[in-house]
Amino acid sequence: MYDFLIGPFVEFEFMRRALVGMAALSLGAAPVGVFLMLRRMSLTGDAMAHAILPGAAIGFLIAGLDLISMTVGGIVAGFAVALGAGVVSRMTELKEDASLAAFYLISLALGVLIVSLRGSNVDLLHVLFGSVLALDDATLILIAAFSTVTLFVHALLWRPLVLECVDPGFLRSVSRAGAPTHLVFLALVVINLVGGFHALGTLLAVGIMMLPAAAARFWARDTTRMIVVAVLVAMFSGYAGLLLSYHSGLPSGPAIILVAGLAYVVSLALGPVGGLRRYLVPGRHLEA
Amino acid sequence: MLYRRTFLAAALLLAAAPAMAQEKLSVVATFSILGDFVKNVGGERVMLTTLVGPNGDAHVYAPSPADARKLFEAKLVIVNGLRYEGWIDRLVKASGTKAALAVASKGVKARETKDAHGHADAHALDPHAWQSVANAKTYVVNIRDALTLADPAGKDIYAKNAADYLRKLDALEAEIKAAVAAIPAARRKIITTHDAFGYFRLAYGIEFITPQGVSTDAEASAQDVARIIRQIKAQKIPAVFLENVSDPRLIKRIADETGARIGGTLFSDALSDDKGPAPTYIDMMRHNVKQLAAALTS
Numbered sequence: 001m002y003d004f005l006i007g008p009f010v011e012f013e014f015m016r017r018a019l020v021g022m023a024a025l026s027l028g029a030a031p032v033g034v035f036l037m038l039r040r041m042s043l044t045g046d047a048m049a050h051a052i053l054p055g056a057a058i059g060f061l062i063a064g065l066d067l068i069s070m071t072v073g074g075i076v077a078g079f080a081v082a083l084g085a086g087v088v089s090r091m092t093e094l095k096e097d098a099s100l101a102a103f104y105l106i107s108l109a110l111g112v113l114i115v116s117l118r119g120s121n122v123d124l125l126h127v128l129f130g131s132v133l134a135l136d137d138a139t140l141i142l143i144a145a146f147s148t149v150t151l152f153v154h155a156l157l158w159r160p161l162v163l164e165c166v167d168p169g170f171l172r173s174v175s176r177a178g179a180p181t182h183l184v185f186l187a188l189v190v191i192n193l194v195g196g197f198h199a200l201g202t203l204l205a206v207g208i209m210m211l212p213a214a215a216a217r218f219w220a221r222d223t224t225r226m227i228v229v230a231v232l233v234a235m236f237s238g239y240a241g242l243l244l245s246y247h248s249g250l251p252s253g254p255a256i257i258l259v260a261g262l263a264y265v266v267s268l269a270l271g272p273v274g275g276l277r278r279y280l281v282p283g284r285h286l287e288a
Numbered sequence: 289m290l291y292r293r294t295f296l297a298a299a300l301l302l303a304a305a306p307a308m309a310q311e312k313l314s315v316v317a318t319f320s321i322l323g324d325f326v327k328n329v330g331g332e333r334v335m336l337t338t339l340v341g342p343n344g345d346a347h348v349y350a351p352s353p354a355d356a357r358k359l360f361e362a363k364l365v366i367v368n369g370l371r372y373e374g375w376i377d378r379l380v381k382a383s384g385t386k387a388a389l390a391v392a393s394k395g396v397k398a399r400e401t402k403d404a405h406g407h408a409d410a411h412a413l414d415p416h417a418w419q420s421v422a423n424a425k426t427y428v429v430n431i432r433d434a435l436t437l438a439d440p441a442g443k444d445i446y447a448k449n450a451a452d453y454l455r456k457l458d459a460l461e462a463e464i465k466a467a468v469a470a471i472p473a474a475r476r477k478i479i480t481t482h483d484a485f486g487y488f489r490l491a492y493g494i495e496f497i498t499p500q501g502v503s504t505d506a507e508a509s510a511q512d513v514a515r516i517i518r519q520i521k522a523q524k525i526p527a528v529f530l531e532n533v534s535d536p537r538l539i540k541r542i543a544d545e546t547g548a549r550i551g552g553t554l555f556s557d558a559l560s561d562d563k564g565p566a567p568t569y570i571d572m573m574r575h576n577v578k579q580l581a582a583a584l585t586s
Contacts, residue, residue: 012514013545133513134537136544245510252510
């Protein structure tokens with residue numbers, strides 16, 4: 001049992017690094033995911049993840065698989081798309097989801113184009129899929145730094161963030177914090193996706209953000225508890241996914257996200273809050 | 289009189305020049321190493337187009353419409369075969385080309401590869417046959433014959449070019465064997481990301497151990513990486529090599545964790561561009577052997 005569950009992490013440094021990286025990522029990405037979900041912006045995360053690609057690709061074009069240049073590029077591109085979509089939806093009749101879709105599709109096509117320009121098309125796969133097994137010190141520090149910033153910002157802006165989810169109109173009437181809060185929140189989405197992108201790649205980074213959040217929805221009504229559950233689910237997915245990859249030989253990134261997906265399905269079926277359980281196990285009738 | 293004759297000759301030459309340019313045999317080679325062979329055998333007589341350029345990986349190449357057009361315009365298409373270019377059959381069909389198709393690896397004794405569970409799968413052949421110079425010579429002969437068939441008028445030129453090039457390959461092979469012989473037998477093993485050196489191992493006796501399968505399609509799992517690290521530690525493998533077409537981050541991690549030395553870049557599936565260390569096949573093999581010798585002899 002010990003050999004099965006703990007042994008791999010004791011024997012191999014790369015497993016420990018992957019585990020630490022996933023834990024750090026979970027601490028930052030899962031809360032952001034919960035807020036995205038509560039604001040009905042779940043697919044925004046997906047769009048933003050695609051939007052990061054051209055920035056990372058330009059960084060890649062300039063410096064190869066270099067941490068700093070790809071990070072800076074990704075963050076800049078992510079912001080550009082988030083702000084661009086916001087501006088278009090405010091200035092024109094196009095709704096935010098449509099303008100975001102337009103921006104991210106352009107962005108994605110541009111990203112693939114730029115990476116292909118370099119000539120070597122295998123590198124594109126590494127950019128798209130990341131490598132959680134190859135986290136070096138610099139990448140770990142970067143991910144941890146992003147998570148730390150995310151947690152601090154959450155602590156600082158907790159009330160406006162929650163209010164924005166529940167009743168943005170009310171927040172606007174009592175305070176001018178609405179618009180800045182929204183921007184800061186988008187910034188958090190971007191940096192967490194960029195952090196996740198180094199470990200899991202652009203496509204799967206959204207998975208560790210949204211799946212734990214969606215799973216947590218079935219376990220708690222309260223935002224705080226939801227975030228705690230989401231972080232725990234994300235950390236468990238990282239741990240169990242790495243073990244799965246270790247014992248079965250599946251690629252690690254997809255294995256981690258699949259475990260998170262499994263956690264979502266289980267929560268959907270068994271979670272006490274608003275899941276399928278009320279159909280499976282009928283509650284007692286209210287009696288006078 | 290003389291003046292007029294010179295003028296006439298010049299006019300004739302001018303008229304002939306574009307015609308001669310058009311007479312060039314247009315040949316498409318699928319990737320850079322084949323392209324280099326064709327260049328050496330065909331010389332000035334062929335107009336060569338290479339689909340997958342320097343540093344590209346032909347395993348997972350996505351052909352573009354421009355490629356289909358190049359195929360359509362070609363007289364001769366030269367492929368590696370051994371199921372290396374999985375996309376070529378569809379591309380040939382889609383382009384509607386009437387070009388003759390020549391398989392450069394024809395007659396090479398194909399090496400079977402084992403899948404992850406160690407069973408020899410009859411359908412899995414290792415396509416990287418050019419990693420042994422003896423096979424490269426077969427390639428050159430096949431290419432010479434294919435060019436001759438497509439352009440009989442150039443027969444003598446192709447034969448002469450091929451003979452010259454084959455002599456160079458003989459010298460190369462002797463050079464490689466001498467370099468490997470200088471490495472102590474116990475140290476003749478390395479780890480590299482991409483299993484493309486099976487023929488090199490058979491021909492020259494250096495063991496290559498890989499963290500990934502034969503194709504670069506698959507993402508490495510934690511199990512693969514763990515197995516490699518255990519193996520490096522158990523067998524005291526002295527060097528880890530990066531390759532020009534795979535994830536360098538993973539190799540760095542493995543090297544950090546085992547203390548093995550990181551060797552230079554080995555070229556397996558593609559040549560480098562002109563500025564790189566391996567712009568031709570001969571340069572590539574020389575470069576690889578030099579890197580191996582440097583990491584393993586000390």
